[in-house]
Amino acid sequence: METTRQRIADALREEPRTASDLAEALSLPTPVVYEHLEHVSRSVREGNDGSEGDADEEFLVAPPTCRECGFDGFDDPVNEPSRCPECKSERIEEPAFVIR
Numbered sequence: 001m002e003t004t005r006q007r008i009a010d011a012l013r014e015e016p017r018t019a020s021d022l023a024e025a026l027s028l029p030t031p032v033v034y035e036h037l038e039h040v041s042r043s044v045r046e047g048n049d050g051s052e053g054d055a056d057e058e059f060l061v062a063p064p065t066c067r068e069c070g071f072d073g074f075d076d077p078v079n080e081p082s083r084c085p086e087c088k089s090e091r092i093e094e095p096a097f098v099i100r
Contacts, residue, residue, distance in 0.1 A: 004028070009040050009099060016062065016098040019080065030080070037078050037097060044099055060098050067091040 002010070008022055019037065023030040044059040063077040068089035074081050078097075083090045 005036050005040050005043070008033070008036050009043070012040070012059075012097050012099040013057075016096040018094040018096050020094060034079060040099075041078055041097075057099050060100060062096040062098075064095045065093045067093055 004026065007026060011017055011022060011025060017025075019030050019033040022028070022037075023033045026033070028036075041059040041061075044057050061077040063072045064074050064079075064081055065072045066084035066087060066089055068091055069084060069087040071084050071086040074085075077095050080094055081092055084092060
């Protein structure tokens with residue numbers, strides 16, 4: 001039986017997904033998915049250093065983007081910001097994640 005993090009990683013190997021997509025597919029709250037994504041991203045990076053994980057994989061993030069002004073320079077791309085620091089809009093497109 002796979003762990004939640006393994007199921008998330010497997011889903012991200014198939015296609016890019018947002019935390020909301022993963023939450024719906026795995027029947028988890030979105031904030032919990034973000035917690036797991038932090039660990040999945042570290043596991044993939046650690047694998048590139050020769051420890052556990054596949055050295056040929058990368059955890060990639062399409063950062064959150066403000067739908068009003070286009071700002072995408074958020075400090076933590078593995079997080080869902082509540083509003084844009086530039087224009088203060090709350091219309092933020094979720095980050096998308098993929099493992100390639």
